[in-house]
Amino acid sequence: MFQISTIKKTIVHIRTWTKFSILIILAAFLMIGAISYIYKPIYSVSLHGEFIGYSENKSKLQQRINEYIEKGNGGNIAFVEVNELPEYKLCFLKKEVPTNDEEIFNKIVEKGQAYYKYYAICISNEEKAYVSTFEQAEQVVNELKNKDSNNKNELSIIEKYETEAKELATVEKCVADLYEKKVVVQSSYTIAATGMNTSSKKIDLGISLIRPVSGTVTSRFGARWGRSHKGIDIGAPKGTAIKAAAAGTVTLVQYGYGGGYGNHVIISHGNGVETLYGHCTTLNVKVGQKVSQGQVIATVGSTGNSTGNHLHLEIRVNGVAQNPQNYLY
Numbered sequence: 001m002f003q004i005s006t007i008k009k010t011i012v013h014i015r016t017w018t019k020f021s022i023l024i025i026l027a028a029f030l031m032i033g034a035i036s037y038i039y040k041p042i043y044s045v046s047l048h049g050e051f052i053g054y055s056e057n058k059s060k061l062q063q064r065i066n067e068y069i070e071k072g073n074g075g076n077i078a079f080v081e082v083n084e085l086p087e088y089k090l091c092f093l094k095k096e097v098p099t100n101d102e103e104i105f106n107k108i109v110e111k112g113q114a115y116y117k118y119y120a121i122c123i124s125n126e127e128k129a130y131v132s133t134f135e136q137a138e139q140v141v142n143e144l145k146n147k148d149s150n151n152k153n154e155l156s157i158i159e160k161y162e163t164e165a166k167e168l169a170t171v172e173k174c175v176a177d178l179y180e181k182k183v184v185v186q187s188s189y190t191i192a193a194t195g196m197n198t199s200s201k202k203i204d205l206g207i208s209l210i211r212p213v214s215g216t217v218t219s220r221f222g223a224r225w226g227r228s229h230k231g232i233d234i235g236a237p238k239g240t241a242i243k244a245a246a247a248g249t250v251t252l253v254q255y256g257y258g259g260g261y262g263n264h265v266i267i268s269h270g271n272g273v274e275t276l277y278g279h280c281t282t283l284n285v286k287v288g289q290k291v292s293q294g295q296v297i298a299t300v301g302s303t304g305n306s307t308g309n310h311l312h313l314e315i316r317v318n319g320v321a322q323n324p325q326n327y328l329y
């Protein structure tokens, strides 16, 4: 008997507890339901320790930020540098609390530094034009080489990462802009003066000339060492700018030995009047180019048959060399 009553008591006890537990669990569910009806988990976002907003969807926001850092918002942005990533803190807030993922994203973007990637096409290591891709840059260089552009051997491509966006050109525009017509090299003998006016008679040029460089005349016009000197030499340091003596049209640009003149330029001033500038280092003009008086056309050097830096200047009238000192220096 004793045993049975004990068992009965225990059963009653368990039943009571079970009912009670079920009640507690129900109550808990109700409470959670009530709380989640009013509150929701939201991420509070801060940047550099400063609160910038609440995010509705943290993983989506993070993904968007990561994508932006990796490739910016398209175009030629290579990547974006962001000093600090935002911090997220989980909190339960009333459902009415407004979230602003868009604003948070914009604030982070504002503080980021975009790096643009593009390709520079260089001539003699000077950046001349920019294109979007390496393939385009290669195409420009190849087309210029196929067209036998005068500058084809000085072309190079540089990959650039810059914070400044550059205006990018199309392949067609680049080729058109950078193409330099090859100078038709005439034989220096056909362009050499056919004679010299050794008389003291000064011919009226009809134009006034200015000194192409300032300096001292180191060799005069006329007979010299058993041969004739068809111009004058003016000593000046290498690289000194040479100015056009008068306005005119460039009729010859020649690189190389040039029959002794070295790199030289001839300008026609009309009425059969021409000036020649010899032994230059650089030639800054092209055949057919119109130049004004005083415009820099070349720089002083010692190319061709020359022993030191100087400008060899000739003035010709109908192919006959005149004494420049009748007009200048």
Ligand SMILES: [Zn+2]
Binding pocket: 219, 229, 231, 232, 233, 311, 312, 313
């Ligand atoms: Zn000379």
